[in-house]
Amino acid sequence: MLTLKNIKDLFSNYKKNNENNKPKVHIKNTLQANIDLLRQELDNPSDLVIREFNIKDYRCAICLIDGLTKGDYAHDLLLKNLLVDIWTTDKIREIHSVDELFSALQNQFIALLDISVVSEFDELFLNLLSGDCVLFVDGIARAITIETKGWVDRGIIESSSQTLVRGPKDSFNETLRTNTMLIRRRIKDKRLRVESRQIGRISKTEVAVMYIEGIANDKIVKEVHERLDRIDIDGIIDSSYIEQMIQDHPYSLFPTVHNTERPDTVASSLMCGYVAIVVDNSPFVLIVPGLFITFTQAAEDYYHNFYFITFIRLIRFFSLLLALLTPGIYIAVTTFHQEMLPTSLLISISNQREGVPFPVFIEALLMELTFEILREAGIRMPRAIGSAMSIVGALILGEAAVNAGIVSSFTVIIVSLTAICSLIIPSYHISISIRVTRFIFMILGAVFGLFGVISGLVVLGLFLCSIRSFGVPYMYPFAPLNYEGLKDSIIRFPLWKINLRPTLISEHDRVRESSDKKSNNTGGIA
Numbered sequence: 001m002l003t004l005k006n007i008k009d010l011f012s013n014y015k016k017n018n019e020n021n022k023p024k025v026h027i028k029n030t031l032q033a034n035i036d037l038l039r040q041e042l043d044n045p046s047d048l049v050i051r052e053f054n055i056k057d058y059r060c061a062i063c064l065i066d067g068l069t070k071g072d073y074a075h076d077l078l079l080k081n082l083l084v085d086i087w088t089t090d091k092i093r094e095i096h097s098v099d100e101l102f103s104a105l106q107n108q109f110i111a112l113l114d115i116s117v118v119s120e121f122d123e124l125f126l127n128l129l130s131g132d133c134v135l136f137v138d139g140i141a142r143a144i145t146i147e148t149k150g151w152v153d154r155g156i157i158e159s160s161s162q163t164l165v166r167g168p169k170d171s172f173n174e175t176l177r178t179n180t181m182l183i184r185r186r187i188k189d190k191r192l193r194v195e196s197r198q199i200g201r202i203s204k205t206e207v208a209v210m211y212i213e214g215i216a217n218d219k220i221v222k223e224v225h226e227r228l229d230r231i232d233i234d235g236i237i238d239s240s241y242i243e244q245m246i247q248d249h250p251y252s253l254f255p256t257v258h259n260t261e262r263p264d265t266v267a268s269s270l271m272c273g274y275v276a277i278v279v280d281n282s283p284f285v286l287i288v289p290g291l292f293i294t295f296t297q298a299a300e301d302y303y304h305n306f307y308f309i310t311f312i313r314l315i316r317f318f319s320l321l322l323a324l325l326t327p328g329i330y331i332a333v334t335t336f337h338q339e340m341l342p343t344s345l346l347i348s349i350s351n352q353r354e355g356v357p358f359p360v361f362i363e364a365l366l367m368e369l370t371f372e373i374l375r376e377a378g379i380r381m382p383r384a385i386g387s388a389m390s391i392v393g394a395l396i397l398g399e400a401a402v403n404a405g406i407v408s409s410f411t412v413i414i415v416s417l418t419a420i421c422s423l424i425i426p427s428y429h430i431s432i433s434i435r436v437t438r439f440i441f442m443i444l445g446a447v448f449g450l451f452g453v454i455s456g457l458v459v460l461g462l463f464l465c466s467i468r469s470f471g472v473p474y475m476y477p478f479a480p481l482n483y484e485g486l487k488d489s490i491i492r493f494p495l496w497k498i499n500l501r502p503t504l505i506s507e508h509d510r511v512r513e514s515s516d517k518k519s520n521n522t523g524g525i526a
Helices: 004-018 031-042 071-082 090-094 098-109 121-129 176-186 218-229 239-246 263-271 306-336 343-354 359-381 382-404 409-424 428-448 451-467
Strands: 048-055 058-065 115-118 133-135 141-148 192-199 203-214 258-260 275-279 286-287
Touching: 031 048, 031 058, 031 121, 031 133, 048 176, 058 121, 090 098, 098 133, 098 141, 115 121, 121 133, 121 141, 176 192, 176 203, 176 263, 176 275, 192 218, 203 218, 203 263, 218 239, 218 275, 239 258, 239 275, 239 286, 258 263, 263 275, 263 286, 306 359, 306 409, 306 428, 306 451, 343 409, 359 382, 359 409, 359 428, 382 409, 428 451
Parallel strands: none
Antiparallel strands: 048 058, 058 133, 115 141, 133 141, 192 203, 203 275, 258 286, 275 286
16 A cells, blocks of 8 residues: 555655766866866865875875864875875885876875775765865876864763763763764673764765664664665754654654763663664764653663662652643632632632732743743853843742732742743753643643643543654553563662663663672671
8 A cells, every 4th residue: 555654755765766876977087187076066165175296207186175184194194104204115116107006005105094995076075075085196097085084073071961960971072983982982892883874965964873782672773774764855964853853753742762962871771772873963862762761860860879869750750740730730720629729728829819910821821931931041041141040030020020910929839830840850852842731731721620631631641652662662661561661760779670671672682680699788897
């Protein structure tokens, strides 16, 4: 049966086949023709550096893009290797033809790690614009590309979005190889796989899929590769592009792909059987499958005592429910179910609302929107004044609104409590989902009362239980219920008790720690 998905796949394959069938431009055997074509295709940019020189009687040229190569590499290659050292070797006297020179350059004279030979300009342009040097030899219809990538990048600094008190302080940056290095430093296992591809017809962004063979689910790995192969776009600027194109249920408010800028989080996820997607030019690494429980956990949850972390996780889940339901319940109770409130509290709320010109729903909606505006303004403003502005602005506006009789004090308290609870959620993406869903519950509470709030909660629960992320139920280990998975969910067992990897994520090597090696250290120095 021909479905919409199949039609899209056929159209995507048709476009890719058309691109692959374009005539290839081969490198010429004339040096000047190659240089002219290079300048013509790139429109002779100001940062294109071309240095021509002679080796014996043969003309050669080095081409590079200024700023994309390491300066010392290019200097050593041009001045030291090809213009100085080459004349001190006896092998230069053995060269009697241009073919012998090209072979010697490829195998002996260029003392750098990674070189390759290309015969087409498409491949040459890709390497040149990625930071490699290109060496032409007059009379040879091929070119040598030398690995000299070395642009200025951001150093390895502490994460700005996922801070912690105890644990590693490093974070990813915008360079793919730096990010894969940070992961390899933590996983020194030969089974760690790094499989790269280029996505984007114009940007040609490098994307690496990382997983541990024998631990990761083969079906999930295959599905990741298939979804990446189906992407047909002109450019990938950030990993969020990939995230939006491979996620399940793209119209859902709740994310199904996890992202992080912490190497320790990625390393621990890989060892549990997850798959990581590293995108060049992005400091955020994607982790799939993205389950609801993973968005509520922080990296620091595994660096402290399990009693303390269990307490913190219970507070976190309770705060999540408060952030989601408190305004809706407040609107429902004060509008339809006043008899549920204690008499003294009901009188206090009534006295506070005396003179307020708006119903409770409009009052709460105005305050919620005001807090969202202040929150967004605090993010967009310079960091030095952003946080202070959002806090002070909320206090000043809240007090001014109460004094002006626009809102009641109790409404300000409810909205403030909701805002604080939403800040406790570790994942910014799930926090946004909760904040948006909160407005839906406010509407349900204003129209249908507590019946609407409870019905909405049931529908939301059924929806979350019905969706999947790369074939894994989104609410695992709650639905379906899994005892081993519950050991690291709302509560956290001691590390020596979490000795098995998640069932639906890792199918093969599931044992993390032998059960006979659990902690039982009760002795001491006598």
